[in-house]
Amino acid sequence: MNRQWQDLHSPDSRASLYLRAASKRKISGASLPTRGLRSMIRVQPDNLAAYRRLCHFPDDGRLPCSYPHVMAFNLQLQLLTAQDFPFPLLGLVHLHNRIDVVRPLGGIDALQFAVYADNLQAHAKGGTFDLVTEAEDGLGVLWRETSRMLVRGLKVDDQAPPNDEPEPDGLAQVTRWYADSDIGRRYAKVCGDYNPIHLSAASARLFGFPTAIAHGMWSTAMALAALRGHMPNSGYRIEVAFRKPVRLPSEVLLSASEAGPAGSLRLQGQGDLEHMVGRWAVL
Structure with missing residues (x-):
């Protein structure tokens, strides 16, 4: 695809982006725009410190591997709420997330981000697309994220691909935590x-949920913080699939493989309810 890039001095304000999101409630097309957005975004030290406290990451001189997602969030919103984007932001469901940490995330003051949508596919409940976010420094791409989003009710002239997510087994308990009733508001304030x-x-x-549910990326960040001794510092991929949402409040249990270049994880609730499964491997 011949992608067209729009370079921004900075993304629009979050308030204006949410107003734009609230104004669109219907699907307006069935193809993704070829345009992507790029912008240089600086690390905000106070926000980074708040994110570390919220998700239990230590201050070790490196960005938490999920933090560039927070840095790029407004840029992602601007792409997803643009006039040429065919799907309403409200109602999108985050199904799967993959992060590639290509090089160490240390000594970073700012990153050049690029965001675009790709890979429209059929799904049993509608259609999916990938929201791709890349972060570069002076040496090239050092971090990449692919978020698979479900558009309910979308008609795609294709067959839904098979679900090839492996089921992890042989995992040992690592930790558990309590997701209290206001964690969604606290995460939103930071991220x-x-x-x-x-x-x-x-x-x-x-929106059809009996109670508030935890952000999938908060659950992911909490798992990554707890497993930081299990995975390499760089040159690896972590991917997670979101299964059943974590209803607030509730307690969850994280299990994982032993430390090593590859492994699996699972986040469960009461009654072995499976909230999230994932795996990591060296690139």
């Missing part, structure tokens, strides 16, 4: 994701 399904039971019910 900017004010999706109503995460904020309160009342707002979640407007």
